[in-house]
Amino acid sequence: MPPTTLRVLISGGGIAGNALAFWLARQGHDVTVIERFSSLRASGLQLDLRGPGIDVLRRMGLEDAFRAKAAPELGMQIVDSSGRRRAFFPANKSGSGRQSLTSDFEMMRGDLCRLLYDAARACKTLPQYVFGTSIEAVEQTNNNDSVNVRFDDGRTNQYDLVVGADGQWSRTRRMMLGPGVPDALQRIPGLYIAYFTMPRPMQKGKAEEYVATSYITTGRRGIFTRRHSPHEMQVLLTCKTDSDHHHPLESVARGDVEREKAIFADVFRGAGWIAEDVVKSMMGTAAADNDDFYCERLGLVKLPSWSSGRVALVGDAAHCSTALSGMGTTCAMVGAYILAGEIGKYCGNGNDSTKQSDGLVTALKSYEHRFRPFVEGMQEGVPERAESQWAMTGSAFRIGVLNCILGLASFFRVNVADMFGIRETVEGLPEYKDMRV
Numbered sequence: 001m002p003p004t005t006l007r008v009l010i011s012g013g014g015i016a017g018n019a020l021a022f023w024l025a026r027q028g029h030d031v032t033v034i035e036r037f038s039s040l041r042a043s044g045l046q047l048d049l050r051g052p053g054i055d056v057l058r059r060m061g062l063e064d065a066f067r068a069k070a071a072p073e074l075g076m077q078i079v080d081s082s083g084r085r086r087a088f089f090p091a092n093k094s095g096s097g098r099q100s101l102t103s104d105f106e107m108m109r110g111d112l113c114r115l116l117y118d119a120a121r122a123c124k125t126l127p128q129y130v131f132g133t134s135i136e137a138v139e140q141t142n143n144n145d146s147v148n149v150r151f152d153d154g155r156t157n158q159y160d161l162v163v164g165a166d167g168q169w170s171r172t173r174r175m176m177l178g179p180g181v182p183d184a185l186q187r188i189p190g191l192y193i194a195y196f197t198m199p200r201p202m203q204k205g206k207a208e209e210y211v212a213t214s215y216i217t218t219g220r221r222g223i224f225t226r227r228h229s230p231h232e233m234q235v236l237l238t239c240k241t242d243s244d245h246h247h248p249l250e251s252v253a254r255g256d257v258e259r260e261k262a263i264f265a266d267v268f269r270g271a272g273w274i275a276e277d278v279v280k281s282m283m284g285t286a287a288a289d290n291d292d293f294y295c296e297r298l299g300l301v302k303l304p305s306w307s308s309g310r311v312a313l314v315g316d317a318a319h320c321s322t323a324l325s326g327m328g329t330t331c332a333m334v335g336a337y338i339l340a341g342e343i344g345k346y347c348g349n350g351n352d353s354t355k356q357s358d359g360l361v362t363a364l365k366s367y368e369h370r371f372r373p374f375v376e377g378m379q380e381g382v383p384e385r386a387e388s389q390w391a392m393t394g395s396a397f398r399i400g401v402l403n404c405i406l407g408l409a410s411f412f413r414v415n416v417a418d419m420f421g422i423r424e425t426v427e428g429l430p431e432y433k434d435m436r437v
Contacts, residue, residue, distance in 0.1 A: 006024075008024055014165065040113060057105070220239060341432035
């Protein structure tokens with residue numbers, strides 16, 4: 001190995017973990033990715049890339065591969081309780097300008113995860129993937145030049161860098177913070193989203209389209225559907241309580257799927273539109289039937305630093321901005337790109353031995369310095385929007401007013417992405433040597 005090769009352990013084989021493995025493997029580093037699930041988690045519902053995330057995808061040389069697997073969504077419509085369209089916001093398919101509520105770069109999470117995994121596995125230095133494994137403990141050496149890692153199967157190993165890419169509920173983050181330090185996850189009280197897919201073939205004789213559909217009803221409830229297949233449909237159920245009311249889900253342990261489903265079923269019975277069909281399908285799907293139900297408890301991750309010594313974080317583990325920002329996937333892709341770029345900049349040239357002695361520490365600081373302003377922009381106002389976006393959903397009258405406003409915006413072709421908290425801009429995505437495929 002060349003003297004500047006780093007031994008890097010990445011915890012988490014999702015979007016951020018695979019993107020980082022791709023870039024670091026291209027630089028020639030010795031990369032190991034561990035994933036606590038027994039195989040690649042090629043599951044999850046639809047997600048998108050926007051602004052700088054699209055630029056990173058292009059720099060990876062993956063735009064054509066992405067488009068070959070892209071979800072065919074044409075836009076998003078707003079409907080009322082009878083299913084009548086009240087507004088429609090088409091996707092921007094022009095190839096330039098801001099994206100609409102539907103991005104021109106939409107893909108199922110599993111397909112994007114597989115795309116990045118395959119790209120990483122095709123690099124000149126092959127990353128090693130170990131499934132069914134997680135980190136039990138990390139300990140930085142006394143001179144802070146490496147990290148000792150103990151895995152859950154009792155094995156130990158030593159790395160130059162450990163990166164947590166293990167999501168909103170990151171165990172690596174808690175280890176980095178140390179015992180007795182409160183976690184950095186800041187929950188948004190009373191806001192929950194259930195995700196799952198349901199069988200719903202396109203009906204013959206009806207002009208059904210690949211269109212996302214949003215239905216808002218009373219009681220701070222919403223149903224959001226997306227069509228990625230002629231045979232099934234994605235469903236998101238969102239419910240919000242007043243901040244001073246205790247939600248039944250607060251007392252349910254994460255992953256207690258049967259209780260989570262039962263509560264969502266109670267909340268959405270009689271909600272109108274296709275609520276009865278959705279509840280019936282949700283309750284009729286058992287784990288044995290490849291149930292993909294997931295209940296998300298929304299929260300922001302805010303840390304004073306994304307690294308400590310030679311342990312660092314990327315993606316939601318470092319800076320979750322919640323689904324409300326619409327930018328989580330983009331942040332994961334851009335963050336992985338900048339982290340790898342800074343490592344390449346400060347650790348990828350062995351000619352300056354003085355710089356190499358503290359190159360990794362400098363790279364981690366520079367990664368945060370460059371990327372934190374963008375992340376803070378994505379997180380800004382999220383808790384307030386979580387409240388204000390649902391302020392119009394307490395009564396049928398308010399929902400009627402909201403649908404009229406959206407109808408006018410649709411008629412005058414106003415891009416309402418900002419209204420929904422989606423911000424795409426980043427000033428000057430950094431250029432790094434040899435970081436274009």
